[in-house]
Amino acid sequence: MADVDKTGLGDRIVPLNQGERAAGRVEARKFLYSDFSSSGDVVQLIDVPANSYVARLWVKVTTAFNGTSPVLIVGDGNDPNGYLIAAEINPAAVSVNPMDAADVTAAYAVKVARPFYTSADTIDITFTYSGTPTTGEAVLIVEIVEIP
Numbered sequence: 001m002a003d004v005d006k007t008g009l010g011d012r013i014v015p016l017n018q019g020e021r022a023a024g025r026v027e028a029r030k031f032l033y034s035d036f037s038s039s040g041d042v043v044q045l046i047d048v049p050a051n052s053y054v055a056r057l058w059v060k061v062t063t064a065f066n067g068t069s070p071v072l073i074v075g076d077g078n079d080p081n082g083y084l085i086a087a088e089i090n091p092a093a094v095s096v097n098p099m100d101a102a103d104v105t106a107a108y109a110v111k112v113a114r115p116f117y118t119s120a121d122t123i124d125i126t127f128t129y130s131g132t133p134t135t136g137e138a139v140l141i142v143e144i145v146e147i148p
Contacts (some may be wrong), residue, residue, distance in 0.1 A: 011135040024055065024145040033065055033136030036127040046142050048076070053116050054108070054123065054145040056085050057099040065091040065138075068131025072107075074099075074140065076089035077121045091127075091136065116147075 029045040036043060037116045048054065059074060070091045073081035089097045099106065108114050123142055 007018045026114045026127065026141065026142060028139050028141045030062075030137065031125055032104045032137050032144075033067075033127070033133040038088075039128045039130065040126065042080070042124050042126045044124050045140050046116050046123040048121045048123060048142075048144055049146055050117060050120045050139065050140075051148040052144050053114050054083070054142055055114075055145045057123070058141045059084060059089050059097045059125075059136045059138055060141065061089075061097070063089055063135055063137035064093050065127075065129075065133055065136030067129040067133030067136075070094070070133060071119060071128045072138065073127070073137070075122070075124055076115070078115070079107050080126055082106055082115070083123070091138070 027046050071086045072089045072091045074084040075082040082097050
């Protein structure tokens with residue numbers, strides 16, 4: 001690997017004070033099949049503050065969701081499946097489902113511009129099914145970066 005000459009670039013570096021540095025945090029919230037009283041219910045799990053964006057997001061299914069045709073999608077107030085569409089989460093098996101997997105096609109996927117939240121919003125889970133579920137547990141994990 002060749003060395004890169006960085007001579008003369010020092011004057012381009014703008015130091016940031018503590019208040020100007022981007023502050024990131026990771027939040028995780030568990031949700032159960034019983035949190036959804038009927039098919040198609042939406043549960044708002046994680047608050048996203050104004051002036052921020054979601055850097056990464058995963059759904060970790062820890063106990064498979066049963067019932068007939070269980071479907072989970074992840075989005076926000078603008079796009080109910082903006083982070084993960086139904087085909088990108090396998091709720092019927094223990095699995096980890098990241099938004100930045102190579103085959104993810106949801107609107108906010110890594111290969112597409114992520115939204116910058118100028119006002120507060122929430123990350124939401126929608127659960128649909130046709131047969132009554134009796135099991136299912138997962139964790140929504142979100143890395144949020146706030147821009148001061």
